[in-house]
Amino acid sequence: GAVVSQHPSRVICKSGTSVKIECRSLDFQATTMFWYRQFPKKSLMLMATSNEGSKATYEQGVEKDKFLINHASLTLSTLTVTSAHPEDSSFYICSASRRGDGTDTQYFGPGTRLTVL
Amino acid sequence: AQSVTQPDIHITVSEGASLELRCNYSYGATPYLFWYVQSPGQGLQLLLKYFSGDTLVQGIKGFEAEFKRSQSSFNLRKPSVHWSDAAEYFCAVGVRKTSYDKVIFGPGTSLSVIP
Numbered sequence: 001g002a003v004v005s006q007h008p009s010r011v012i013c014k015s016g017t018s019v020k021i022e023c024r025s026l027d028f029q030a031t032t033m034f035w036y037r038q039f040p041k042k043s044l045m046l047m048a049t050s051n052e053g054s055k056a057t058y059e060q061g062v063e064k065d066k067f068l069i070n071h072a073s074l075t076l077s078t079l080t081v082t083s084a085h086p087e088d089s090s091f092y093i094c095s096a097s098r099r100g101d102g103t104d105t106q107y108f109g110p111g112t113r114l115t116v117l
Numbered sequence: 118a119q120s121v122t123q124p125d126i127h128i129t130v131s132e133g134a135s136l137e138l139r140c141n142y143s144y145g146a147t148p149y150l151f152w153y154v155q156s157p158g159q160g161l162q163l164l165l166k167y168f169s170g171d172t173l174v175q176g177i178k179g180f181e182a183e184f185k186r187s188q189s190s191f192n193l194r195k196p197s198v199h200w201s202d203a204a205e206y207f208c209a210v211g212v213r214k215t216s217y218d219k220v221i222f223g224p225g226t227s228l229s230v231i232p
Contacts, residue, residue: 004160034220043207043224044161093160097218104211104218108153110160 003027004096006109013084014117021079021112023094029074030096034106035067038091050077084116119144119212121223129229130198138193138226140208149211149218150191152182155225156204164206167191178202203230 003026013019023033032051036044048064050056050071058064066088068080077096081088091113095106120143130136142148152164165176172184182193191208208223 041227044222046219046221049219095161095220105151105163105166106218106220107163108161 002098002105002107004094004107004109006094006112008112009110010113010115012115012117015085016083019081019084019114021081021092021094021114023077023079023096023109025075025096025098025107028096028098030098031074032097032104033071033077034095034097035069035077035079036093036095038093038111040091044093047079081114084114086116089114089116119210119221121208121210121221123206123208123223123226125226126224127227127229129231131231132200133197136193136195136198136202136228138206138208138228140191140193140223141189142191142208142210143189144210144212146213148191149213150182150184151209151211151220152176152180152191152193153207153209153222154204155207161207164193198228198230200230200232203228 005024007022035047038044046059047062048056048058050069052071052074056069071077091111093111095108097104097106122141124139150167153161155161164180165174167174167184174182180195184191205225205227207225209220211218
């Protein structure tokens with residue numbers, strides 16, 4: 001159990017276009033989902049936290065107008081990179097939180113490689 | 118502020134040798150601690166977690182970790198490494214928010230295994 005999927009796994013787009021990435025929890029309901037960005041050979045940087053039915057909470061330094069997050073249901077969150085530029089190229093990873101054992105455990109998707117030309 | 122350090126950026130071990138990956142955390146309250154592994158092209162997989170109770174935690178794939186409050190450490194160990202263990206390992210601390218837990222990751226340790 002606790003499977004999280006992401007779609008697409010890889011996307012290449014032109015500068016100035018917008019890209020939407022989906023994150024789904026396949027076999028559990030996730031009240032909270034997280035979006036991370038991972039640079040090559042670096043750790044995961046939390047971008048934002050989204051709770052179902054409410055606005056996302058963005059980390060300091062993350063542009064909320066650039067990275068739009070929607071958490072429409074207990075199993076789906078989307079990240080839209082608006083007007084993407086080459087510096088937005090990165091590996092984006094989502095996770096879904098499931099409460100148990102007294103606290104939450106995050107289960108991660110396989111990631112989406114975004115390349116902006 | 119909460120933080121996680123992993124002193125070793127890269128470690129190389131021979132197959133069959135023992136392994137210890139170091140992790141230190143900074144957190145004011147009782148920490149929730151995790152170890153995740155990321156293989157090339159794969160998502161992060163949870164190896165083990167510590168919330169409370171026994172300070173020696175057993176995980177998947179033969180890994181274990183020991184929580185030492187006095188040293189603010191949560192080191193990961195495996196008695197005999199397999200070639201398939203080559204991957205990136207992340208230690209993380211869970212920070213309690215009002216309605217969810219936020220996870221802060223360490224910088225990671227890259228493990229190479231020599232046949």
